Amino acid sequence: MNAAPAAEPLARRIFAEQVRLLYAQAPLGTVASLLIAPMLALIHWDIVPRTVLLGWLALLEATLLVRLALVVAFQRRRDPDADAERWARRYSWACAASGVCWGGCVVLLTLAPPLTYQTFTALMLGGVLMGGALTMTPVLVTYVAYALPLMLPPVLWLLLRDDPLRAAMGAAGILYLLLALGAAHHYHRTLVRSLRLALENAGLAQSFAAAKEQAEAGNRQLAEQQAALRSSVDAMRELYEVISIPRRHPGDRIQAMLAMGCQRFGLTIGILSHVEDDRYEIVQVITPGGEIRRGDVFALGDTYCRDTLRAREPLGFEHASASDWRQHPCYPKLKLEAYLGTPVQVGEHIYGTLNFSNFQPRSTPFAAVDRELIQLMARWVGSALEQEQMAAAAQRQQTLLAHASRLNTLGEMASGLAHEINQPITAISLYAETGLTRLRNGPDEPAELRETLEKIAAQSARTHAIIQQVRHFARQSKPQYLTVRVSALLDDIADFLDMETRRYHVVLRQDIGPDLPPVLADPLQVQQVILNLVRNAVDATGAIDGPRVVLLSARPEPDGVELAVQDNGPGLDPNLLRQLPHPFFTTKPDGLGLGLSISQSIVEAHGGRLWATPNRDAGATFHFTLPAAARIHRPERVKFAL
């Protein structure tokens, strides 16, 4: 069913090809006829009246000229495939006219009775008939229209003669005619069949070429998709590498990410901005010439990021001056030609933008993978900033808690402190009393008086020192990591340690190794840990009857220094050991249960660890480590790809 519409155009194309062949072969037969006709006339020149002869010749030659004119017109036609039917009809009529004129040879046969003339004429007609069979068969009807009027009149004329020779010639003529028509029909069918085959092959070749082209286009598309996929896998790998390299500060990773984005997108400027109302502040930046610096502030309306934030999705263009972006207020100010940016969200809020740009236009358009990549980068930056904010909040909390704990420690040490301060004050008043008595009793030796005053000054200095230590310990300050020696840390709190152990009749021993490496630590916080552990040890020894001993030791370990506070108290209950250091876990009636957990968070913030072990004989030991200052991983210098 579906073949019908396709078959019809094919038949039409075959016929058009037949007509083209008909006209292509036409000049050969026509020119041959043009030459044969005068030859025939010349032979009959003396025997047939000239007017008849010339009239016949003129008519025949006229039809031949018409046929030649048709050939020329056919070759000049505008649309080669249109009107094949009409061109075939025209030529068929012209050939029929030629055939009629050739058939007019009957006149020659009549007017030239000698057998030789008639035989010659019959021979010529046979030749013309065969010539037509060779040149007109592409369109069979044309040949039939030519051959029948050409042969039938002379053949019939010959058959109707009484002469057996002429009748035989007529019969032979009929036979030739039938043979010529049969051969023409056979040739015509063969031609049409080969034309059909050729056109079908051409159609097949065409559809094969179309299929090949389609397959090639598919392959190209596949290759493009593969390239895009490979590119996005590469991008993911790069992103992963940037975010997985351990760096001390998230800012370093953001810098590394900006460098990666610049390289990936082929742009030279990478910016993380913070936006508040119309204020656009540069938080992190990479520029080749340092045109834009960290902390620079712009009006948001003057940046392409205004539009990025409005769009709430990645926005990019490659050539601002060749597009409407040249109308943007940013273009005349900064002349940035290429731009790719996306909003950065921290939690629920828009923080700012991550954007890349260049003073030069970008030669290729941004791909979908570029937009996806920048979105992923922005998401990572958002979560890194969020983590940073949370870590800062946690650190603030910890600092507050540590401070509260220090105040608590001081509160607990208050009576001891009062006693400690009281002693020099009592001594001062005693010395002052002595001095006054001496003055009242008369002139005294200035040397003795000076000695008394010096004792007063020494006791005042001692009081001042204790008060200073208390003030120092009670102050609230941000953590400050310094390179310090453990012995110096202990010296600063020696008075407190001494006071606490003396008060409870505990012997404090110290075993501080001589070759300890310096550690990177916040002195106040580490002192707080030591004080917590010593106070716990002192508390623990309160339960025993014999001599109470606390040993404070420090020894080097592969990564830094290990400090330990050992006591000879009752030790740790194994069940309780599992709960340590759990916030608010305490076995003391007035305890808060925070000392150990705060100590642990302080130690961990320093990159160390805190743990407890039972002693072999009696009591427990609390250990903690501090990393050596030299081992601390300093923030890496970011290697820029610029």
Ligand code: ADP
């Ligand atoms: P608090 O001192 O307020 O109880 P801590 O967190 O400092 O809070 O201590 C928690 C608990 O751990 C103590 O109540 C005690 O039961 C136990 N503990 C701490 N140090 C020792 C020690 N040296 N020996 C025995 N038990 C200890």
